Amino acid sequence: MAPAGPRRRPRQDGAAEDVGFPLGTVPLLPADAGFFLDIDGTLLDIAERPQLVRIDDDLGHLLATIRDASGGAVALISGRPVAEIDRLFGRNFCAAGQHGAERRDAAGKMHQHRVPLTGLRKALKRLRVMVAEHPALVLEDKGMNLALHYRSAPELGATVREALRRLVEDLGDDFELQSGKMVMEIKPSGKDKGTAIAEFLAEAPFRGRIPVFIGDDLTDEFGFALINRVGGFSVKVGEGGSAAHWRLPNADAVRAWLKRFAERGREKS
Numbered sequence: 001m002a003p004a005g006p007r008r009r010p011r012q013d014g015a016a017e018d019v020g021f022p023l024g025t026v027p028l029l030p031a032d033a034g035f036f037l038d039i040d041g042t043l044l045d046i047a048e049r050p051q052l053v054r055i056d057d058d059l060g061h062l063l064a065t066i067r068d069a070s071g072g073a074v075a076l077i078s079g080r081p082v083a084e085i086d087r088l089f090g091r092n093f094c095a096a097g098q099h100g101a102e103r104r105d106a107a108g109k110m111h112q113h114r115v116p117l118t119g120l121r122k123a124l125k126r127l128r129v130m131v132a133e134h135p136a137l138v139l140e141d142k143g144m145n146l147a148l149h150y151r152s153a154p155e156l157g158a159t160v161r162e163a164l165r166r167l168v169e170d171l172g173d174d175f176e177l178q179s180g181k182m183v184m185e186i187k188p189s190g191k192d193k194g195t196a197i198a199e200f201l202a203e204a205p206f207r208g209r210i211p212v213f214i215g216d217d218l219t220d221e222f223g224f225a226l227i228n229r230v231g232g233f234s235v236k237v238g239e240g241g242s243a244a245h246w247r248l249p250n251a252d253a254v255r256a257w258l259k260r261f262a263e264r265g266r267e268k269s
Helices: 057-069 082-089 119-132 154-171 193-201 218-229 251-268
Strands: 035-036 074-079 094-097 102-104 111-112 138-141 145-150 175-180 183-188 210-215 233-237 247-250
Touching: 035 193, 035 247, 057 074, 057 251, 074 193, 082 094, 082 102, 094 193, 102 175, 102 193, 119 138, 119 145, 119 154, 145 154, 154 183, 193 210, 193 218, 210 218, 218 233, 233 251, 247 251
Parallel strands: 035 074, 035 210, 074 094, 210 233, 233 247
Antiparallel strands: 094 102, 102 111, 138 145, 145 183, 175 183
């Protein structure tokens, strides 16, 4: 008699748990999965400063393998600008940057949300003055988004939140405030990671595939909500409350789980 396969515990959403995977509670991925992957805190550990992040060869090879196994259905979904995603990974993947305000589809076409930038430039000048007064703060000018990190000065969290709240008030309805892990951000209204994923799902090669979104931060909750609505697999990395249906502890576990998908693809080919 052939040995029994791994036991699968059904969930209400119809997915089966990958009970053979020791690092977290995650679904058994189908062959027709399409992947939407956050970067910082998900594929990579969060660095003290965003510019310090580097991509190792193992991660690059893993993502290329998954891309090939899924017919190209891998998109990197990040708060970073698309240009910065490309600096890290090359122009090798679909990408959505600045929390969905810009997006490159599988055909290489760029889609950008149009927002008035004059007021944002004025807000940038005021934030530069604030950073000069508090050198532990890290300011990111992403083009359509402004992010102020206080990871090295957590005692300034309330000050940062209040300063950006006032700036968003002055900017009006075109921009909104977004909280993250030790960061506050001014971003265009009406675009988020959920809208970016929805736009990808309407296009090849993602159309018709079962979407998988993995993220770790508050900004990823928009993506989780969208994925849950369309019957995909939402996976939260790390601790904290979340709308995600599944859980992984850290970036190493994310890579290990994605590697299992890649290995199963090789076994079937």
